Amino acid sequence: MPSDGNATASPFDVTLPNGLRVLYEPMPWLPTLSVTLLMPFGSVTDPIGNEGSASVLHEWLQRGAGDLDSRALSDAFEDLGVRRGGNAGRETSTLGAGFLAADAARALPLLADMVKRPRFESPEFAPAVELAQEELRSLEDAPTQKMFEALTARFLASPHRRSSLGTPEGLAALTEAGVRADAADRVGPDGAILALAGGSTWEQLLPVIEETFGTWRGATQPVPAPELAPQGLHHVDAETTQLQVGLAYPSAQVGTDEGYLYTLALNVLSGSMGARLFTEIREKRGLVYSVSAGTRALRGLGFTVGYAGTTTERAAETLQVFLAELDRLAEGVTAEELERSRTGLLSSVVMRGESSGATAGRLATDAYYLGRARTLAEVSDKIESATLEQVNEYLAANPVPTPTIVTLGRLPEGGLGLPAATATATEVGTGTGTATGTDAGTEGRA
Amino acid sequence: MPSDGNATASPFDVTLPNGLRVLYEPMPWLPTLSVTLLMPFGSVTDPIGNEGSASVLHEWLQRGAGDLDSRALSDAFEDLGVRRGGNAGRETSTLGAGFLAADAARALPLLADMVKRPRFESPEFAPAVELAQEELRSLEDAPTQKMFEALTARFLASPHRRSSLGTPEGLAALTEAGVRADAADRVGPDGAILALAGGSTWEQLLPVIEETFGTWRGATQPVPAPELAPQGLHHVDAETTQLQVGLAYPSAQVGTDEGYLYTLALNVLSGSMGARLFTEIREKRGLVYSVSAGTRALRGLGFTVGYAGTTTERAAETLQVFLAELDRLAEGVTAEELERSRTGLLSSVVMRGESSGATAGRLATDAYYLGRARTLAEVSDKIESATLEQVNEYLAANPVPTPTIVTLGRLPEGGLGLPAATATATEVGTGTGTATGTDAGTEGRA
Numbered sequence: 001m002p003s004d005g006n007a008t009a010s011p012f013d014v015t016l017p018n019g020l021r022v023l024y025e026p027m028p029w030l031p032t033l034s035v036t037l038l039m040p041f042g043s044v045t046d047p048i049g050n051e052g053s054a055s056v057l058h059e060w061l062q063r064g065a066g067d068l069d070s071r072a073l074s075d076a077f078e079d080l081g082v083r084r085g086g087n088a089g090r091e092t093s094t095l096g097a098g099f100l101a102a103d104a105a106r107a108l109p110l111l112a113d114m115v116k117r118p119r120f121e122s123p124e125f126a127p128a129v130e131l132a133q134e135e136l137r138s139l140e141d142a143p144t145q146k147m148f149e150a151l152t153a154r155f156l157a158s159p160h161r162r163s164s165l166g167t168p169e170g171l172a173a174l175t176e177a178g179v180r181a182d183a184a185d186r187v188g189p190d191g192a193i194l195a196l197a198g199g200s201t202w203e204q205l206l207p208v209i210e211e212t213f214g215t216w217r218g219a220t221q222p223v224p225a226p227e228l229a230p231q232g233l234h235h236v237d238a239e240t241t242q243l244q245v246g247l248a249y250p251s252a253q254v255g256t257d258e259g260y261l262y263t264l265a266l267n268v269l270s271g272s273m274g275a276r277l278f279t280e281i282r283e284k285r286g287l288v289y290s291v292s293a294g295t296r297a298l299r300g301l302g303f304t305v306g307y308a309g310t311t312t313e314r315a316a317e318t319l320q321v322f323l324a325e326l327d328r329l330a331e332g333v334t335a336e337e338l339e340r341s342r343t344g345l346l347s348s349v350v351m352r353g354e355s356s357g358a359t360a361g362r363l364a365t366d367a368y369y370l371g372r373a374r375t376l377a378e379v380s381d382k383i384e385s386a387t388l389e390q391v392n393e394y395l396a397a398n399p400v401p402t403p404t405i406v407t408l409g410r411l412p413e414g415g416l417g418l419p420a421a422t423a424t425a426t427e428v429g430t431g432t433g434t435a436t437g438t439d440a441g442t443e444g445r446a
Numbered sequence: 447m448p449s450d451g452n453a454t455a456s457p458f459d460v461t462l463p464n465g466l467r468v469l470y471e472p473m474p475w476l477p478t479l480s481v482t483l484l485m486p487f488g489s490v491t492d493p494i495g496n497e498g499s500a501s502v503l504h505e506w507l508q509r510g511a512g513d514l515d516s517r518a519l520s521d522a523f524e525d526l527g528v529r530r531g532g533n534a535g536r537e538t539s540t541l542g543a544g545f546l547a548a549d550a551a552r553a554l555p556l557l558a559d560m561v562k563r564p565r566f567e568s569p570e571f572a573p574a575v576e577l578a579q580e581e582l583r584s585l586e587d588a589p590t591q592k593m594f595e596a597l598t599a600r601f602l603a604s605p606h607r608r609s610s611l612g613t614p615e616g617l618a619a620l621t622e623a624g625v626r627a628d629a630a631d632r633v634g635p636d637g638a639i640l641a642l643a644g645g646s647t648w649e650q651l652l653p654v655i656e657e658t659f660g661t662w663r664g665a666t667q668p669v670p671a672p673e674l675a676p677q678g679l680h681h682v683d684a685e686t687t688q689l690q691v692g693l694a695y696p697s698a699q700v701g702t703d704e705g706y707l708y709t710l711a712l713n714v715l716s717g718s719m720g721a722r723l724f725t726e727i728r729e730k731r732g733l734v735y736s737v738s739a740g741t742r743a744l745r746g747l748g749f750t751v752g753y754a755g756t757t758t759e760r761a762a763e764t765l766q767v768f769l770a771e772l773d774r775l776a777e778g779v780t781a782e783e784l785e786r787s788r789t790g791l792l793s794s795v796v797m798r799g800e801s802s803g804a805t806a807g808r809l810a811t812d813a814y815y816l817g818r819a820r821t822l823a824e825v826s827d828k829i830e831s832a833t834l835e836q837v838n839e840y841l842a843a844n845p846v847p848t849p850t851i852v853t854l855g856r857l858p859e860g861g862l863g864l865p866a867a868t869a870t871a872t873e874v875g876t877g878t879g880t881a882t883g884t885d886a887g888t889e890g891r892a
Contacts, residue, residue: 032797065474075720075782081789081793081794083794099793127728140687140688141687240586273520279520290584344527350478350546355801355803
């Protein structure tokens with residue numbers, strides 16, 4: 001039966017001579033193929049003074065490649081019904097595509113040309129920059145997203161604190177020649193990952209990939225290791241109706257042995273409608289409309305991000321309950337909670353395993369963050385085999401550290417009323433919390 | 447091969463004696479089953495003075511059912527790893543679930559109990575109301591969504607113009623007894639649709655459905671026919687960075703013969719990165735970060751909604767180009783554009799057909815808006831068989847009517863500089879554009 005084919009097979013995994021790692025997971029019951037090309041460039045490695053270069057570069061290289069100008073390239077993708085995606089991120093940027101598996105030999109060369117032979121034509125430069133500027137401006141109307149940018153900028157000390165959208169100054173300083181040089185420096189195959197999943201075969205795909213992506217040349221730059229900023233409490237004043245509350249603390253990397261134990265526990269806190277956070281903050285007290293906590297990954301640093309959108313009046317109680325729930329994790333979870341968490345995670349694994357796009361994405365991020373792609377069977381085994389004792393021993397030995405907190409909106413007059421132990425451990429900042437290239441300082445790449 | 451099983455089979459489709467329509471599309475290669483329960487209640491049929499009742503009712507009925515209180519119900523779902531969803535809308539509200547197909551006989555009774563035997567316990571009422579209030583308040587921090595609420599309120603004259611989130615006054619006026627009575631009046635099986643898709647069999651599912659949903663009793667209310675408001679141009683002042691521009695006009699209903707021709711044409715305008723709107727407004731002029739146009743459905747009324755997020759300075763040009771592109775549709779599309787549009791739509795059909803959740807959703811909305819569920823083969827055939835002549839004849843005979851336009855943000859000093867023909871046909875409103883129960887007036891249900 002194909003339905004469990006994906007749960008048992010190891011994905012194909014080879015590294016081409018040019019350094020590109022290629023992974024493929026067959027899903028022979030699907031008529032489509034999904035592709036994720038993950039590249040190790042992003043705002044972290046933006047040249048100092050040119051913050052936002054990765055974002056513009058990522059847009060520009062999709063505007064004409066090889067023999068095709070911007071319009072012709074776009075038409076060529078559409079002639080095949082290719083769905084395209086991708087984004088420019090902090091550590092990495094991606095290009096994604098989904099199409100009929102039968103069209104792979106025609107779609108993959110187009111995708112490869114964007115990184116191998118981008119045309120970087122002059123008339124396409126200004127629109128690419130303007131789009132990036134518009135995206136940065138639109139952040140002003142999106143308080144939740146703006147708070148998360150501020151949280152990242154306060155939580156991290158390394159250039160990972162920079163926004164993937166760049167800065168107004170950095171974008172304004174970009175030149176065509178500068179971005180072309182930046183692309184030559186950063187958009188190469190070494191360290192990049194090409195992940196595919198869907199209804200094709202390795203025998204059919206590999207020759208096409210070798211012929212297209214195998215001849216990709218270009219340099220890449222090492223991504224620096226992430227570093228934490230001192231824990232703190234920061235506020236961004238804004239005329240919003242809701243108070244946006246975000247918090248972050250380092251935690252076990254997903255996919256490691258400790259990561260499974262932590263994920264099972266965090267899922268007790270915020271995995272579902274019956275989870276502790278949802279019950280304590282949302283259902284019992286009606287304090288917020290949204291509340292959540294989830295894991296995030298940088299290479300070499302796992303961390304957890306929490307969020308609550310609440311009113312100024314309810315902010316203090318919301319935050320207090322949130323922090324108390326994080327502290328309470330050290331006391332462990334019950335057998336019943338663990339079983340529910342386990343069931344929920346296993347169910348997620350099965351459901352995500354049905355999608356070629358999600359599968360290609362998992363292969364790429366596994367290879368990047370963990371160094372290898374896990375099979376679904378391995379993920380399920382790890383989730384199934386974790387014992388209550390292991391989870392609770394892990395939680396007792398690894399209490400949640402005091403998080404860095406960022407609020408955005410209007411603070412209550414009495415402040416956030418944090419318990420003394422937390423308040424004395426923190427300093428209240430007044431900056432905007434927005435990452436700027438200049439204060440990321442010498443850690444950026446010159 | 448299972449890969450095209452879903453493209454050829456007709457879905458199972460029966461109406462139970464209590465009026466509930468049940469549809470099922472087997473996807474035997476999947477280990478999961480997705481369910482959408484679509485019910486004909488929403489803000490359109492909210493009692494006058496109690497705007498938001500549907501939203502609160504929808505939340506409250508998920509907080510305990512049958513023998514299980516709120517917590518126990520939530521735990522029961524989690525014990526099975528059920529992923530839940532759903533929302534309270536204008537005409538209809540939904541409950542959704544995804545789970546392992548093998549658990550159907552245990553998950554479906556829980557889902558059925560929420561509508562058959564909601565407990566509507568007193569302690570759960572206030573939190574349900576507070577959540578609805580918080581959701582309404584959060585709209586203030588979401589300018590795009592707020593603009594769309596204003597656009598709907600200005601585009602429609604019937605109670606469909608009301609926000610699905612209710613009004614502050616309506617929510618404040620809700621009582622436990624009132625919402626319980628409202629539920630008895632509106633949450634019944636007649637006119638409701640239960641759509642399922644995934645890895646089970648009709649023989650296994652039908653007895654379970656008959657035993658659970660077959661014994662559902664309760665009244666429903668007819669949903670009134672939608673009526674259009676006079677076309678107009680309206681502005682909502684707000685201190686935003688972007689100017690939010692929305693427009694709406696009636697158009698062919700998706701899934702009808704005319705609907706296929708119109709959808710193929712609209713896809714030329716806004717289906718992809720190479721589409722006209724994207725090229726003219728975004729790529730060539732860099733006027734906006736986001737621009738799009740898409741079809742929407744009410745029962746008995748198809749319409750199209752356009753969106754652009756731009757700056758105050760660029761608003762006039764953006765809107766002018768947008769309106770010119772809508773007008774230009776009457777001149778037809780080229781053979782090349784049609785083929786690309788066709789390929790893109792066919793590709794979407796295949797990709798959405800891979801997901802059990804998307805399939806269950808399609809069955810439910812087809813049954814509600816069209817009266818019957820289409821097969822994917824039928825959809826593909828219609829898209830494949832439309833000729834250039836048919837599309838262009840349709841476009842020439844059905845030019846896009848002057849849309850109702852709503853802007854939100856800060857208007858440019860010189861106004862929007864609309865061409866005289868458009869400007870004289872419109873009146874500039876100054877209201878907030880927010881739908882209120884009171885001015886929906888006597889069309890609401892008393």
